[in-house]
Amino acid sequence: MLSVERYEKIVYYLEKNKIVKVSELSKLLEVTEKTIRGDLEILEQRGLLNRIHGGAMLAEDEDRMLPIQERQSGHSEIKMAIAKQALMLIKPNDTILMDGGSTTLALAELLGNDPVTVITNDVKIAYSLLEKEKVQLMVLGGTKIGQSASLMGAQASSLLQRIRVNRLFFGTTGVSLEQGLTVLNTIHADWKKQIIDNANQVTLLADSTKFGKSALIQFASLEEINEIVTDDKLEQHFEKELVARGIRVYLASSNERG
DSSP states (O other): OHHHHHHHHHHHHHHHHHHHHHHHHHHHHHHHHHHHHHHHHHHHHHOOOOETTTTTEOSSTOOOOHHHOOOOOOOOHHHHHHHHHHHHHHHTTTTEEOOHHHHHHHHHHHOOOOOOOESSSBBHHHHHHHTTTEEEEEOOOEEOOOSSSEESSHHHHHHHTTTOOOEEEEEOOOETTEEEEEEEEHHHHHHHHHTTTTEEEEEEOOOOOGGGGGOHHHHHHHHGGGGGEEEEOOOOHHHHHHHHHTOOOEEEEOSSSO
């Protein structure tokens, strides 16, 4: 088993059980306890967990990457501010591909004043658009993956091969100047690689807490993004470096202050 596969399984186990023991993981993954300790050390460095005596537990800081439901529910005011800023980028009659996530869902809820076509694999986004007469909706079919509301699989991938959109709105788990854009598992990484290739304009929606973080698997370099919509808490050195790389950066103002 490759190390990244072990990392994924450890993260998944931790999401479900909140705490893991080295001995349990050693038996489950059929590797030595020394190997597991090394894995936990690397995952701790990524901010995914905290090591404890004999095992590990979920990271306790407010910006931890796990679990996904808690990660998506936080910073609601900032996410709405980002969605409002992103809405200004949409032109009437645009065809938009919307990846799953809480910020893209907030954006979907703001649509409806102008005619647009929205393509999505997220059932929550699709549901939010059902009653909007000016929105032409296309839902990519597939299988629900984990705790997310996104549908993925061969059917969705096949449809994507025949689609070209004006703009993609998508999210990520981590944004790093060195590692680029990263997520926690290969399924989501492969999906995001594919949708990036389908858009004329690639727009990342990510609050400032995502920056300087690196999850397990890189799915894109920063150079593959055309623009980023984030909040005005983004550290200045990130903004300067992104602009220097030719990426347009939009800073949304919010009342949520630290």
